[in-house]
Amino acid sequence: xxxxxxxxxxxxxxxxxxxxxxxxxxxxxxxxxxxxxxxxxxxxxxxxxxxxxxxxxxxxxxxxxxxxxxxxxxxxxxxxxxxxxxxxxxxxxxxxxxxxxxxxxxxxxxxxxxxxxxxxxxxxxxxxxxxxxxxxxxxxxxxxxxxxxxxxxxxxxxxxxxxxxxxxxxxxxxxxxxxxxxxxxxxxxxxxxxxxxxxxxxxxxxxxxxxxxxxxxxxxxxxxxxxxxxxxxxxxxxxxxxxxxxxxxxxxxxxxxxxxxxxxxxxxxxxxxxxxxxxxxxxxxxxxxxxxxxxxxxxxxxxxxxxxxxxxxxxxxxxxxxxxxxxxxxxxxxxxxxxxxxxxxxxxxxxxxxxxxxxxxxxxxxxxxxxxxxxxxxxxxxxxxxxxxxxxxxxxxxxxxxxxxxxxxxxxxxxxxxxxxxxxxxxxxxxxxxxxxxxxxxxxxxxxxxxxxxxxxxxxxxxxxxxxxxxxxxxxxxxxxxxxxxxxxxxxxxxxxxxxxxxxxxxxxxxxxxxxxxxxxxxxxxxxxxxxxxxxxxxxxxxxxxxxxxxxxxxxxxxxxxxxxxxxxxxxxxxx
Numbered sequence: 001x002x003x004x005x006x007x008x009x010x011x012x013x014x015x016x017x018x019x020x021x022x023x024x025x026x027x028x029x030x031x032x033x034x035x036x037x038x039x040x041x042x043x044x045x046x047x048x049x050x051x052x053x054x055x056x057x058x059x060x061x062x063x064x065x066x067x068x069x070x071x072x073x074x075x076x077x078x079x080x081x082x083x084x085x086x087x088x089x090x091x092x093x094x095x096x097x098x099x100x101x102x103x104x105x106x107x108x109x110x111x112x113x114x115x116x117x118x119x120x121x122x123x124x125x126x127x128x129x130x131x132x133x134x135x136x137x138x139x140x141x142x143x144x145x146x147x148x149x150x151x152x153x154x155x156x157x158x159x160x161x162x163x164x165x166x167x168x169x170x171x172x173x174x175x176x177x178x179x180x181x182x183x184x185x186x187x188x189x190x191x192x193x194x195x196x197x198x199x200x201x202x203x204x205x206x207x208x209x210x211x212x213x214x215x216x217x218x219x220x221x222x223x224x225x226x227x228x229x230x231x232x233x234x235x236x237x238x239x240x241x242x243x244x245x246x247x248x249x250x251x252x253x254x255x256x257x258x259x260x261x262x263x264x265x266x267x268x269x270x271x272x273x274x275x276x277x278x279x280x281x282x283x284x285x286x287x288x289x290x291x292x293x294x295x296x297x298x299x300x301x302x303x304x305x306x307x308x309x310x311x312x313x314x315x316x317x318x319x320x321x322x323x324x325x326x327x328x329x330x331x332x333x334x335x336x337x338x339x340x341x342x343x344x345x346x347x348x349x350x351x352x353x354x355x356x357x358x359x360x361x362x363x364x365x366x367x368x369x370x371x372x373x374x375x376x377x378x379x380x381x382x383x384x385x386x387x388x389x390x391x392x393x394x395x396x397x398x399x400x401x402x403x404x405x406x407x408x409x410x411x412x413x414x415x416x417x418x419x420x421x422x423x424x425x426x427x428x429x430x431x432x433x434x435x436x437x438x439x440x441x442x443x444x445x446x447x448x449x450x451x452x453x454x455x456x457x458x459x460x461x462x463x464x465x466x467x468x469x470x471x472x473x474x475x476x477x478x479x480x481x482x483x484x485x486x487x488x489x490x491x492x493x494x495x496x497x498x499x500x501x502x503x504x505x506x507x508x509x510x511x512x513x514x515x516x517x518x519x520x521x522x523x524x525x526x527x528x529x530x531x532x533x534x535x536x537x538x539x540x541x542x543x544x545x546x547x548x549x550x551x552x553x554x555x556x557x558x559x560x561x562x563x564x565x566x567x568x569x570x571x572x573x574x575x576x
Contacts, residue, residue: 010065011040014075014099020046020057023064039067041096045074059145062120071098072116072142088113092138114142114164122149127175128157143214148173148221159183163190165213170220177223183230183260184223189213189238193295207295210237210263217244224251229281230260237263237290248273249436251412252316257287257324264288264326269307274414274434276314280344284324285317288357291327305334312414312434314406315344317354322346325357329392333357333364337394341372341404341414341422341433348375351382352392362391370432372400372422377459404433405463407442417442417464446520447471455481455527465516472501473523476509481527486512486557491519498557 008027015022022044027037042065044057058070076088085103087094090111097104115138119130127146135141144162148154148170156175159182160166166185177184189211216232225231229252232243243265252258252275259268268286275285286306296302304327316322322345327333335355346354351373353360371394373380379401383394405417414434416422418441422432431438443464451458461472475483488496501511514521549557551567 006036008037010042011038012042012096012098014043014045014093016043016045016075016077017054018046020049020060021064022057023061027064037066039065039070041069041071041098042067043071043075043093043098056116058116058118059147062118062147066120068120069137070118071096072118073113075099076113077103090140109139112139114140116142116164117144118147119145120147121154122152124153126155126157128155131160132158143167145169148175156180156184160185161188162186162213163188165215165217167215167217168219168221169217173221175221175223177225178227180225180227182228183233184225185216185218185232187213187216187232187234187238187240189234189236193239210239210290210295213238213240215242215244216240216265217242217246218248219244219246220248222249226251226253229254229256229258229277229283231258233260234263237294239263239290239295240265241267243268245270245273247271247436249412249434250275252277252281253279255282257283257285258316259286259288261286261288261290263290264292264304266302267305267307269305269309270311271307271309272311272435274312274314274412274436275316276312276409276412276414277316277318278410278412280315280318282318282320284320285313285322287324289326291325291330292332293327296332299330299332303332303334304330305336307336308338308340309336310339310430310433310435312341312437313343313345314341314409314414316342317346318344319347321350321354321358323355323357328357328359329353329361329363330357331363335364336367337371338367338369339371339432341374341416342380343372343374343404343406344376346380348380349382351380356392360392364392366392366394368394368396368398370398370400372402372404372432374403377403377457400432403463405442407437413437415439415442418444419446419464445516445518447516447523448520449473449523449525451523451525452527454478456483456525458523458525460523462516467516467518469516470513471516471521472511472513474509474511475525477527480529482529483510484526484528486523486525488514488521488523490517490521496521 010026044061045054046057047053048055056072058072061070071092073092075091075093078084078086085100087103087105089105089108090113092115093099094105095107117134119134121130141163143164145167150171151173153174156177157179159180191212193207193210193212231250292302292304293299333356356364373383384399385393386395400421402421404422405420407413407415415437416431416433425431443462444466446464447460447462449458449460456475456477459474465471475486477483486498488498490496496514496517498512498514501513548569551557
């Protein structure tokens with residue numbers, strides 16, 4: 001099949017109801033790369049696999065038809081039953097005079113049918129330039145589909161604006177969006193929304209203020225949205241049946257809502273994805289000004305469903321509500337949060353109420369399973385607080401009560417520690433959080449801290465660390481307390497050297513560093529309410545240290561003193 005000496009010329013044809021994989025069937029599945037093929041302005045329509053509706057199959061056929069100019073309007077034959085195959089005057093087939101010439105019809109731009117845009121981009125290029133060129137060839141744009149190649153780097157320089165569905169399919173594809181000054185996708189729906197449905201199943205009145213779009217789907221891409229952190233925004237009230245985000249990594253910055261609707265998505269599903277912000281995103285995950293009752297007055301037919309599954313959210317909606325919904329805690333909400341990690345997300349005290357849109361009640365249907373809720377070095381207890389067991393909280397007792405120990409959040413690497421409980425899963429089952437990171441262990445040994453939380457806070461930059469890597473700890477005594485001592489020991493009880501780190505400490509905190517051994521370590525910090533000892537009166541603190549170790553005036557052991565005043569062998573020593 002497809003031998004070197006064969007030449008294919010396949011131009012201006014219409015295949016309608018002739019099956020799938022037409023182009024591959026013509027040139028052969030194993031076509032030689034040296035064989036010559038020419039595809040020009042062909043059309044491929046066949047009943048959809050999930051229905052009897054005849055639909056454009058351009059996305060499937062681009063695997064072999066690489067001409068880049070497949071015609072995507074339904075030719076809409078005049079009367080198939082009576083063998084009348086005259087073309088619709090607004091079809092692309094009429095515009096470009098394809099198919100059997102006996103059925104040609106003069107083209108009418110005024111009657112133009114929506115033409116789907118399908119871009120198959122196997123190599124690196126500017127997606128915006130290709131998209132604008134394709135849009136310029138039609139009078140009315142329908143759905144937009146963009147197919148990207150595995151691991152290839154692309155650029156988008158303008159917001160993707162669409163009146164129909166948008167599908168972006170990547171496979172670990174990297175997309176540079178740094179030049180976009182708006183959302184990644186703006187929806188400009190033109191189709192009127194379906195009629196309202198009454199409780200008895202009869203059709204009610206239309207809502208003239210709503211538009212309708214079937215699907216927005218983004219999968220398999222990695223990108224950064226720092227100028228405007230909105231992934232999808234509608235410009236008028238729009239019901240979007242489905243919004244799917246799968247196997248994506250979005251770096252976010254700023255205070256814009258990630259999904260910003262004046263209408264609402266009937267289904268928003270985030271799966272196998274990471275949404276993260278190094279500085280802390282302060283907008284909402286979803287803001288929706290529309291609600292089910294706008295289109296379903298009896299609220300018995302439609303729902304609004306939000307699902308987050310096997311995903312990692314890091315510093316998203318930091319200090320605010322996760323969702324801001326017009327349908328606050330409504331009985332039409334269906335909320336699912338499973339197998340995911342929420343780290344430094346939303347606000348303490350607003351965890352559940354913010355997840356349910358800004359109110360807390362017994363209205364929504366909620367589903368939880370095996371999540372991690374972590375905030376500022378501790379479990380974000382409001383999610384699972386049984387003492388205030390309002391309906392909507394996660395009372396499954398499946399939540400992980402431990403830090404997942406991310407590997408390197410500043411670089412956007414959210415590999416969880418191989419000894420973290422989130423990593424302890426049966427064979428062939430993904431770790432919890434985004435499976436992107438499951439193959440990379442984030443540390444071999446555990447960093448345990450022991451201190452009185454009423455007297456201070458002690459934060460470490462790693463919960464699990466590999467041998468010979470530095471571990472930083474920041475000690476901040478509470479009011480009227482001062483640090484007395486810090487010790488770090490390995491599993492055998494051996495003391496490890498601790499040094500002052502080069503950092504801009506605040507007046508109330510100190511930064512220390514030590515090197516991780518090949519075992520777990522325990523950090524013990526003690527504090528006292530005695531006043532801090534000054535240079536002129538070191539006796540009180542120095543009496544505690546009669547060994548040969550060097551100590552700061554705050555009682556912190558150091559391995560090698562630099563310039564300054566230290567305690568050594570129970571004496572105050574000035575090191576020049």
